[in-house]
Amino acid sequence: MSFPFQSLHRFPDVEADNLHAYDATDRLLGARGLDLAQAWGLDGSDIAVIGDAYGAITLQLASAGLTGVRVHQDLATGRAALAANAAALGLDGSYVSCELDSSLLAGARLVLAQLPRGLAELEEMADAVARWAAPHAVLVSGGRIKHMTLAMNEVLRSRFADVRAGLAVQKSRLLTAAGPLPVPEDPPFPVCARDEDAGLTLCAHGGAFAGSRLDIGTRYLMGFLEQVPEGDTVDLGCGTGALAVAYALSHPSARVVATDRSAAAVRSARATVEANGLAARVVVEHDDAGGSLGEAAADVVLLNPPFHLGASVHAGAGLKLIAAAGRLLRPGGELWCVANSHLDYGAALRRSVGPTEVVGRNRKFTVTRSVRRPSRSAARP
Missing domain, CATH: 3.40.50.150 (Vaccinia Virus protein VP39)
Incomplete structure (x- = not known):
């Protein structure tokens, strides 16, 4: 059964005709996450999600039975929207909201993330995954091609041994980073x-x-x-x-x-x-x-x-x-x-x-x- 993306809302964030609660990258990340979870025998507690604006990624996984996924959203409005969307779909309690720290990533084998726009934000995210996730964790991050740069690959390579770009799908692309590298003793931020x-x-x-x-x-x-x-x-x-x-x-x-x-x-x-x-x-x-x-x-x-x-x-x-x-x-x-x-x-x-x-x-x-x-x-x- 396909996931009902059209039922998702941004509220309490601003709603407008040119503002949407999901995009093609959300679809792509969710589908990739489901494929890898099945191939690797993962359950929801093995997966972390970062940057899920209004819940489209997390709820795709939950609706397929992968409950207990840990998710970090930067915006308070995004967190409220995810809760409201989960309730509307009968998926209350299907995920765990976390901050960007070890509570989100400890033991995670698969991390799905919307690529942030800024390189500093991406650096902090990549460092957090390499620092706290499982030793052989894989980070799959995606974005709209028009907002992606080759510098993003280099930032990921500063924390992962292997970074590969996937094929474009509906003007979105995934980057897969594997082999977390040793990190400095102290996090780079703030x-x-x-x-x-x-x-x-x-x-x-x-x-x-x-x-x-x-x-x-x-x-x-x-x-x-x-x-x-x-x-x-x-x-x-x-x-x-x-x-x-x-x-x-x-x-x-x-x-x-x-x-x-x-x-x-x-x-x-x-x-x-x-x-x-x-x-x-x-x-x-x-x-x-x-x-x-x-x-x-x-x-x-x-x-x-x-x-x-x-x-x-x-x-x-x-x-x-x-x-x-x-x-x-x-x-x-x-x-x-x-x-x-x-x-x-x-x-x-x-x-x-x-x-x-x-x-x-x-x-x-x-x-x-x-x-x-x-x-x-x-x-x-």
């Missing part, structure tokens, strides 16, 4: 670097945006932090934690919660917080748009919203975070946001938060300050 201009140390795991460098939008907003009031503060979409740490350093009485839907970002931000000696005042949470926080929990929200969802240019993630800021702010609280100047978030900021003013603009970015309006019920006499 990478930490001191930014003297910003006065802080940034740490980054492989999948974190901009790595251990400050992205230029964040650096621009940091120039306005002295104007931001002190109080209970949330850094939404915190990335490596630069804004949360910079704000905490410039506001010594403030307590900060930094949140991101990316597990790699959260691990990076926690390392950044530790490196800057702020563990007592800055907490980092892995959630979707501050969903773990209560309403009206913050006096200040800091935001540098993304304008991509995976490979697609899409404003949905930024709009979702702006709406979340409106929920999180107390009346009179302030949202300080930096965004690419060509993106017009003004209407969304006024609608979700309140009156909005431009406090800074350069050739690429605009910084705005929005003040949370009182609720209608609170405004009544």
Whole structure:
């Protein structure tokens, strides 16, 4: 019986006509995994899956009877979508969700992975498999050909003795890496670097945006932090934690919660917080748009919203975070946001938060300050 790919959904991630819950690589990886499991006599506990966006790979295996597969997904939204898709297919409890560590990979004989875009993320993944999986483990990774480069083969060869490319199938291709090589005593990530201009140390795991460098939008907003009031503060979409740490350093009485839907970002931000000696005042949470926080929990929200969802240019993630800021702010609280100047978030900021003013603009970015309006019920006499 064929697997019902069309029944899969992205929710609670953004749903749109040009955004899908599976692709040809998911189909290819799942089919290859089933073939190898049968040929090698594997059960689900022998298999690990990395980068399964919305569960298409994991649930293919589970629906064929390979239960107990361990899976790592970077995004909190992906984890929720996998759980929802599993429930809809009657496959609750058929897999085990893990972080990218030994709990995911210990003893795994077969690892199936969607190739990440960044070479640093691929390096961390390859190192983890070689470090923790079974001594003769095989890593089968795949991607869309248009996003694959020969450099990916070289990264895999740094951790595996044999790397081979398969034939193209529906514009996707698999790379099979076998023979894990000895690894350095210490994992290569996180990478930490001191930014003297910003006065802080940034740490980054492989999948974190901009790595251990400050992205230029964040650096621009940091120039306005002295104007931001002190109080209970949330850094939404915190990335490596630069804004949360910079704000905490410039506001010594403030307590900060930094949140991101990316597990790699959260691990990076926690390392950044530790490196800057702020563990007592800055907490980092892995959630979707501050969903773990209560309403009206913050006096200040800091935001540098993304304008991509995976490979697609899409404003949905930024709009979702702006709406979340409106929920999180107390009346009179302030949202300080930096965004690419060509993106017009003004209407969304006024609608979700309140009156909005431009406090800074350069050739690429605009910084705005929005003040949370009182609720209608609170405004009544």
